[in-house]
Amino acid sequence: MSNTIHDMGGMHGFGPVEEEPNEPVFHTEWESRVYAMNRAMGPLRLWTIDEGRAAQEALHPSVYTAASYYQRWLLGLEARALQHGLVTREELAAGKALEQNDRPNRIFQAEDVARLTRGSYERAPQGDPKFKAGDRVRTVNFQPKGHTRLPRYARDKVGEVEAIRGCHVYPDSVANGEGDDPQWLYTVVFDGQVLWGPDNEPGVKVSIEAFEPYLEKA
Amino acid sequence: MAEERGHEHDHSHGHSHDHDHGEMSELSDMQVRVRSLETVLSEKGYVDPAALDAIVEAYETRIGPHNGQRVVARAWADPEFRAALIEDASAAVNTMGNVSPVGSHLIAVENTPERHNMVVCTLCSCYPWEVLGLPPTWYKSAPYRSRAVIEPRAVLSEFGVTLPEETEVRVWDSTAETRFIVIPMRPEGTDGWSEEDLAKLVTRNSMVGTGLALAPDEAE
Numbered sequence: 418m419s420n421t422i423h424d425m426g427g428m429h430g431f432g433p434v435e436e437e438p439n440e441p442v443f444h445t446e447w448e449s450r451v452y453a454m455n456r457a458m459g460p461l462r463l464w465t466i467d468e469g470r471a472a473q474e475a476l477h478p479s480v481y482t483a484a485s486y487y488q489r490w491l492l493g494l495e496a497r498a499l500q501h502g503l504v505t506r507e508e509l510a511a512g513k514a515l516e517q518n519d520r521p522n523r524i525f526q527a528e529d530v531a532r533l534t535r536g537s538y539e540r541a542p543q544g545d546p547k548f549k550a551g552d553r554v555r556t557v558n559f560q561p562k563g564h565t566r567l568p569r570y571a572r573d574k575v576g577e578v579e580a581i582r583g584c585h586v587y588p589d590s591v592a593n594g595e596g597d598d599p600q601w602l603y604t605v606v607f608d609g610q611v612l613w614g615p616d617n618e619p620g621v622k623v624s625i626e627a628f629e630p631y632l633e634k635a
Numbered sequence: 636m637a638e639e640r641g642h643e644h645d646h647s648h649g650h651s652h653d654h655d656h657g658e659m660s661e662l663s664d665m666q667v668r669v670r671s672l673e674t675v676l677s678e679k680g681y682v683d684p685a686a687l688d689a690i691v692e693a694y695e696t697r698i699g700p701h702n703g704q705r706v707v708a709r710a711w712a713d714p715e716f717r718a719a720l721i722e723d724a725s726a727a728v729n730t731m732g733n734v735s736p737v738g739s740h741l742i743a744v745e746n747t748p749e750r751h752n753m754v755v756c757t758l759c760s761c762y763p764w765e766v767l768g769l770p771p772t773w774y775k776s777a778p779y780r781s782r783a784v785i786e787p788r789a790v791l792s793e794f795g796v797t798l799p800e801e802t803e804v805r806v807w808d809s810t811a812e813t814r815f816i817v818i819p820m821r822p823e824g825t826d827g828w829s830e831e832d833l834a835k836l837v838t839r840n841s842m843v844g845t846g847l848a849l850a851p852d853e854a855e
Contacts, residue, residue: 426757520680535738
C-alpha cells in the first residue's frame with residue numbers, strides 16, 4: 418500500500434529526535450533473532466526486499482506506529498511465512514512444526530556469513546534512459562493502491578535529474594508479484610521550498626531516488 | 636506452561652537490558668513469539684540456528700561503524716582513494732582488505748563548506764549496513780523519518796549541529812536500493828595524521844550527516 422503511515426516524510430507531531438547514549442546493537446535477544454531470521458531467509462529467494470517492505474506497510478497504521486522497528490520486522494516475517502505457506506497459525510501457536518514439508522535444498526549457513534552482502538538490484542536495461550543529468554522533470558501525481566517508492570511529499574513536484582544510477586528492479590512491479598520490470602533509476606533533487614513552500618527553512622535541497630516511471634519531462 | 640519456561644530461559648543468557656518491570660510482560664511475550672517462529676522455521680528446515688548466531692555475532696562485532704571510520708579516514712589521507720570512493724564507493728571500499736565486503740550501490744557524498752549532506756529513509760529505514768552496521772534507534776524513529784526532509788536544520792540543531800546559513804543542507808532520502816555514506820569534512824589541525832588516528836575523529840553520526848567529525852581536542 419502506498420498512502421499509509423510508513424510514508425512519514427513531512428509529517429508533524431512525532432516529537433523531537435532522541436538519541437540513546439551508548440546504544441547497543443540489539444536491545445534484547447529477540448531483536449537479534451528477528452533480524453537474523455530476516456537476513457537468513459533473504460537468500461532463499463522466497464520473496465523480494467520490496468515484498469518484505471510491502472508486508473510491513475500492510476500493517477494497520479495503529480499497529481505500525483505502536484510497534485518498534487524489530488516488532489514490525491517480526492510481524493512482517495510472520496505474515497510472509499504464513500502467506501507463502503512455510504508455517505501455519507497452529508504451528509506458531511504451538512511453537513513447533515506440526516506438518517511435514519518439502520525442505521529447501523540449500524539454506525543460509527554459518528560459513529556464509531563471511532560473504533554476507535546485499536545482493537544487486539541492477540538489471541539489464543530494456544531501453545535507453547529517457548533523462549540525463551541536468552534535465553528538469555516533474556514527478557507523477559498518482560496514488561497507487563500497491564507498493565511504491567515515490568513518497569507523497571515528492572509527487573507532482575518539479576526537480577532536476579542529478580545522476581543516473583543504473584537500471585534497477587522496479588519496486589512497484591516486483592512487490593505486486595509482477596516481475597522485476599527493470600527501470601532506470603535517477604537521483605532527482607528538489608529545492609526545499611518547492612516541496613514545502615516559501616516559509617520553509619532556506620538553503621535546503623532534498624533528493625529522492627526516482628524510478629523512470631515516476632518522472633515526466635518538466 | 637511453555638511461556639513460563641521461555642521466560643526463565645531468556646534471562647539465563649543473551650543481553651541484559653534496561654527496561655523497567657512495567658515492560659517485562661510485553662518483552663516476555665515477544666521473546667516467546669520470536670522463539671516460536673524460529674523453532675518452527677528451524678524444524679521445517681528454513682533456518683539454521685547456528686547461522687542465526689553467526690549473523691548476530693557478525694553485527695555485534697565485525698560489521699559496524701568502525702568500517703565506515705576506516706573508509707572516511709582513508710578518503711581524508713589518500714586523494715586517489717577519495718576520488719575512487721566518489722566515483723564508485725562499493726568498488727573503492729572493496730579494495731580495502733580490512734573492511735567487510737560491500738554489495739552494490741554504495742554512494743559516498745562529501746561535505747564541503749558549501750554543502751552539508753544528511754541521509755534519511757522516510758519510507759522505511761534503509762541504511763548502509765555494510766559500512767555503518769545496524770542503524771541506531773533514532774534513525775529508525777518516526778521523528779527522524781518525518782522531520783529530516785522538512786526541517787533538517789532544526790533536526791541538526793537537536794544533534795548540536797548549527798551550520799552557517801550559506802551552507803546548503805542536502806538531504807538524501809534513500810528511496811531505492813542505493814545507500815549513502817557521508818564523508819564529513821576533515822577537522823583542522825590534523826595535517827600529517829595517520830589513518831588510524833584520523834579514524835578516531837569519525838563518529839557514526841558524522842557519516843549519517845547528523846554530526847560533524849570530532850576536533851582533535853574532542854577525541855578520546
